[in-house]
Amino acid sequence: MRSVTKASIAYVATQARFALTSAQVFSRTDLVTDSERFYNSILELLFDPDEKEEVDQLLLWWNRQVFPLYADIERVPSKNSALARIRQKRAENRDRDNISDVVE
Numbered sequence: 001m002r003s004v005t006k007a008s009i010a011y012v013a014t015q016a017r018f019a020l021t022s023a024q025v026f027s028r029t030d031l032v033t034d035s036e037r038f039y040n041s042i043l044e045l046l047f048d049p050d051e052k053e054e055v056d057q058l059l060l061w062w063n064r065q066v067f068p069l070y071a072d073i074e075r076v077p078s079k080n081s082a083l084a085r086i087r088q089k090r091a092e093n094r095d096r097d098n099i100s101d102v103v104e
Contacts (some may be wrong), residue, residue: 003070004062006055010042 001008014035018026021033029036046055063070078084 002067004059004066006043006046006059009046009058009062010039013042014039 015026017038018033018035023030023033026035045051048055
């Protein structure tokens, strides 16, 4: 895990909620705490487009707390990494396809 996700926030919130109850066994189908419904409602909130700005700020805050070296920028692979070579080959193929489309 390299960053906090919406699902991980929902999961931790569900676990914390369970820990605060008197229930003896965790179950997603427990009718008293209704953990599955609680988890899904948290996810709904976190994926709500109207909440995007606040959720992005929340994710950034949690990422900085949990992963001190977290950077909110796209990681650029080294020039010789497999990922960099794959991206280079994909770009070359895309350029070749675009040129052949223009010639035809």
